[in-house]
Amino acid sequence: MENPLTEIYRDPWLLVVHKPAGLLVHRSPIDAHETEFALQYARAMNGGEHVYPVHRLDRPTSGLLVFAKDPRTASALGKAMMAGEVSKTYLAMVRGWTPEQGCIDHPLREEPEDRRRKDEPQPVREARTRYRRLATAEIPVQIEGHATSRYSLVALYPETGRKHQLRRHMKHVSHPIIGDAYHGRGRHNRYFAQRFGQGRLMLAAIGMTFLHPHTGERMCLNAEPEASFLQVLSLFGDGLPASGFCQHL
Numbered sequence: 001m002e003n004p005l006t007e008i009y010r011d012p013w014l015l016v017v018h019k020p021a022g023l024l025v026h027r028s029p030i031d032a033h034e035t036e037f038a039l040q041y042a043r044a045m046n047g048g049e050h051v052y053p054v055h056r057l058d059r060p061t062s063g064l065l066v067f068a069k070d071p072r073t074a075s076a077l078g079k080a081m082m083a084g085e086v087s088k089t090y091l092a093m094v095r096g097w098t099p100e101q102g103c104i105d106h107p108l109r110e111e112p113e114d115r116r117r118k119d120e121p122q123p124v125r126e127a128r129t130r131y132r133r134l135a136t137a138e139i140p141v142q143i144e145g146h147a148t149s150r151y152s153l154v155a156l157y158p159e160t161g162r163k164h165q166l167r168r169h170m171k172h173v174s175h176p177i178i179g180d181a182y183h184g185r186g187r188h189n190r191y192f193a194q195r196f197g198q199g200r201l202m203l204a205a206i207g208m209t210f211l212h213p214h215t216g217e218r219m220c221l222n223a224e225p226e227a228s229f230l231q232v233l234s235l236f237g238d239g240l241p242a243s244g245f246c247q248h249l
Helices: 038-045 071-082 165-172 186-196 227-239
Strands: 006-010 014-019 062-068 087-095 101-105 128-139 149-158 203-211 218-222
Touching: 006 218, 014 038, 038 062, 062 071, 062 218, 071 203, 087 165, 087 227, 101 165, 128 165, 128 227, 149 165, 149 227, 186 227
Parallel strands: 062 203
Antiparallel strands: 006 014, 014 062, 087 149, 087 203, 101 128, 128 149, 203 218
């Protein structure tokens, strides 16, 4: 079977890949029937040797995924993320026209890994997301009672790492991410699924910056969105950045 991961970077300690939308990072208690995971494909890329995922990337989200080749490196990068020393950039298409830029400072109740426990009491944690608008589009299609429908392409910069933070924060400011089955708007999701022949979450991890835990080098890793993401962005026409998105972080 062809490996769906694309190698972005590797050295003796790290393996960085692009994960396509729809692929789980590792086994989940609520997706026990699944048999394919990014973890197993990354291991194959590492000559069959164990690799350790350093961070989360939701199943429907595509983009950069970092694996460590040993527990020590995984621990060091994990601690750096907890300390806010790792910068991440995401690209998202959302409903409506957002302000040019802003910061969403809105605490979030923790979501358990197993959704069957969602009704159990959970702590509330601080959560912050900065954003910058990159492009806007307006199409002559009535979806929610208006003669036209508006959308924004935004860069998202999470300053904390809560589960589903970007999806929940964009919903909080009434600009839900297109294709979000849990926090989005069904009419818009269905429109894009029908228009482009497939439905997907319009969220991609395209940039990550951190200090290499062994060399001390400043690592600036980038991955352009996959084809299914770019297909939907054709909606923006000439309003998109003239060059690759990673040059506009």
